[in-house]
Amino acid sequence: MSPRAAALAAADAPRDRDGAMPATGLPRVLATASSGPGLVAHLAAHGALPAFSATRRAEHPLVDLVEQSGLTGRGGAGFPTARKLAAVARARGDTVVVANATEAEPVSAKDKVLCRLAPHLVLDGVQLAAEAVGATRAVLVAHPTVSGVLGAAIAERARHGLGGVRPEIVDAATHFVAGEESAVVNWVDHGRSVPTGSRHRPHERGVGGRPTLVNNVETLAHLALVARHGAAWFRALGTETEPGTLLVTARGAVANPGVYEAAIGSRVDDVVGAAGGHVATPLAYLVGGYFGTWIGTEGREVAFSRQGLAPLGASVGAGLLLAVPTSCCGVVETARLARYLAGQSAGQCGPCVFGLRAIADEVGLLARRELASDGTARLRRWLGEVDGRGACAHPDGVARLVRSALAVFDDEVQRHVNRRCSAPRPEQSALGLPVT
């Protein structure tokens, strides 16, 4: 399936005289979706990059602007972007910027679609971030399917004499944990795409041992618009605590699976609507990613935002929304996810290697209705035991996912313990994973 891009709100909203985007228009980062990825279309849609003047790099005006905008990371953790910028800008010596377009999660497409449709906006973000932190090196770690388009865009900028540090492109490794920031740094430096568990975060000691700003490419694209249009413009969409728009990969039992740009605060149902609506009655949604959280259909009414999803114990993560239809079994789907994720352990930490395998086996027994009659007590204990015990958050993500399944599908879990299953087609999967 090729991801389709569209905007949640009307893409043909009127433009103002300069051809710049209207104050509240959508799409923002996907504004060039229909005009193509070239530099001319990019400049026509967004205008040129503003020039900033800074006396010292620790006082670069962009840091303040980003602070006022309230921009947060779109790579999964939602960390305030200005705080990272400031930490690296304050550091001594040479610094590095890494743009993370790894997007190794197999169902997620938003970063690839962004790089394909708006490579120059991403590169603007890289250029600005490098300027703000005084970086002498910029590295784009990109999923191999989009490194070509990004490379072409870099060459096009060079031909037009656009300034800034020329970014290097590194093809990303594509296994699940390869996009974790210490794994990305490790990959760039040593060609090893596993997390390091280092006590030093990249902003202290990253690529080549230098203070390194690691940001998701969507974060950088938003940053490039904040630099042009300002904080108030950025805040005209989104909510007070989560301003702006976000890219959502909408998949599963929806009519038009694809990538959509939504104002943060749009309801889950609005996002499903943008993706053409349900094609089957939904059983539940997987939000955030494979490493995300299950929410029941009562979640349709909540905002697809950190704040909206928090009461359901979920978060937007890297912007995945996957609708699972009632023909599927939530327990069986979770068993597939657990098996896949256990296999994606980077194989370094005992609790991750052995714990996730044991958890996947146990959920597998439950899915096959073969779990011993003492039910899920041991599984629940193991979920607690792996939490926080790896060098990266991989085990925590798996524990959260399985825990949410036990809560959202509790009736079905009980049925499975009693050797029954209510799904008409449990062999079907909406997850895009091999059916085991």
Added chain:
Amino acid sequence: MSPATRAGAAASPGGRRRPVLRVDPIACDGRGICAELLPELVTLDDWGFPVVDGRPVPRELARLARRAVAACPTLALRLEHEHEHEHELS
């Protein structure tokens, strides 16, 4: 996470900070020497890997904790003070 774990180390009544035990999960090979030497603060999970008590090491166990750290064959077990693992962004 308990507040004590988050703080990483706590001031003892005398004002000195007491360290916490940590395991580097990549280095640890799970042979469990630490749990044998220091069962008060280290237990093993179902797969033989150590689960350490995240609270500051009580003074009366400090010597035993140092001995367990020294005995770890992979240097995975450490005693850390707050500043050593303070990497939160300010």
